[in-house]
Amino acid sequence: xxxxxxxxxxxxxxxxxxxxxxxxxxxxxxxxxxxxxxxxxxxxxxxxxxxxxxxxxxxxxxxxxxxxxxxxxxxxxxxxxxxxxxxxxxxxxxxxxxxxxxxxxxxxxxxxxxxxxxxxxxxxxxxxxxxxxxxxxxxxxxxxxxxxxxxxxxxxxxxxxxxxxxxxxxxxxxxxxxxxxxxxxxxxxxxxxxxxxxxxxxxxxxxxxxxxxxxxxxxxxxxxxxxxxxxxxxxxxxxxxxxxxxxxxxxxxxxxxxxxxxxxxxxxxxxxxxxxxxxxxxxxxxxxxxxxxxxxxxxxxxxxxxxxxxxx
Numbered sequence: 611x612x613x614x615x616x617x618x619x620x621x622x623x624x625x626x627x628x629x630x631x632x633x634x635x636x637x638x639x640x641x642x643x644x645x646x647x648x649x650x651x652x653x654x655x656x657x658x659x660x661x662x663x664x665x666x667x668x669x670x671x672x673x674x675x676x677x678x679x680x681x682x683x684x685x686x687x688x689x690x691x692x693x694x695x696x697x698x699x700x701x702x703x704x705x706x707x708x709x710x711x712x713x714x715x716x717x718x719x720x721x722x723x724x725x726x727x728x729x730x731x732x733x734x735x736x737x738x739x740x741x742x743x744x745x746x747x748x749x750x751x752x753x754x755x756x757x758x759x760x761x762x763x764x765x766x767x768x769x770x771x772x773x774x775x776x777x778x779x780x781x782x783x784x785x786x787x788x789x790x791x792x793x794x795x796x797x798x799x800x801x802x803x804x805x806x807x808x809x810x811x812x813x814x815x816x817x818x819x820x821x822x823x824x825x826x827x828x829x830x831x832x833x834x835x836x837x838x839x840x841x842x843x844x845x846x847x848x849x850x851x852x853x854x855x856x857x858x859x860x861x862x863x864x865x866x867x868x869x870x871x872x873x874x875x876x877x878x879x880x881x882x883x884x885x886x887x888x889x890x891x892x893x894x895x896x897x898x899x900x901x902x903x904x905x906x907x908x909x910x911x912x913x914x915x916x917x918x919x920x921x922x
Contacts, residue, residue, distance in 0.1 A: 702758065737821045
């Protein structure tokens with residue numbers, strides 16, 4: 611009897627429940643759409659303010675050797691890194707495709723130091739396509755650089771403290787600005803000094819290949835743009851305790867030797883003019899990095915003292 615009455619009640623109420631669901635569905639959908647950004651912000655705020663568990667390097671190595679769960683965790687992290695890397699490559703590919711429309715105007719702009727595209731020659735059949743793709747790639751890297759940096763931050767953020775997460779997030783626009791500054795320095799400062807020297811070294815007439823010219827220009831802009839990230843990298847590494855400013859200061863002579871080797875590798879000649887133009891900003895960036903490292907180290911020491919005093 612009870613089952614019969616329950617079935618009758620369900621049969622009576624079901625149309626009303628269905629009618630209520632149909633009527634309320636648009637309002638529920640609107641509410642979910644409106645509340646979604648706020649929930650996303652709340653989750654992101656919680657993510658930024660979550661501290662990781664502290665483990666010493668020795669404990670981690672021991673766990674990797676003896677604990678199967680830790681090995682599974684490491685494999686999971688490798689898979690996560692692969693996903694971040696895959697998304698970065700996809701976004702970079704889309705950025706390169708988007709820059710196909712603007713690659714030729716950029717080529718014309720980059721060729722202004724030698725008088726425009728008409729002053730360059732395409733010797734090989736596929737040379738124009740290769741130059742076009744190289745310039746589109748450089749522009750795509752510049753456009754996708756903030757997102758690629760964000761993906762690396764997103765991968766590393768779970769292992770960082772709240773302050774380090776926020777500093778790393780704020781460092782993304784700084785990293786982008788540094789990369790673009792390095793590329794601009796190359797084009798507006800280095801090239802106007804290097805090209806006249808390279809073009810008048812002897813009395814040989816200059817008929818430069820488009821491939822060689824754009825390989826030289828884009829390669830130099832890319833690598834010096836990357837080198838301009840050095841101060842930010844040192845600041846972050848000091849903030850998380852991997853680098854000490856005293857070590858950087860003590861090894862400045864070795865750093866200058868390494869900078870000279872790098873400058874010789876990325877410049878087309880070993881003459882002191884071009885090497886000096888590359889070395890001077892790199893040496894300045896190194897000493898700026900030391901100053902930033904001291905600032906980051908002082909902040910880290912202050913936080914450690916505050917933590918020790920609060921725990922005691």
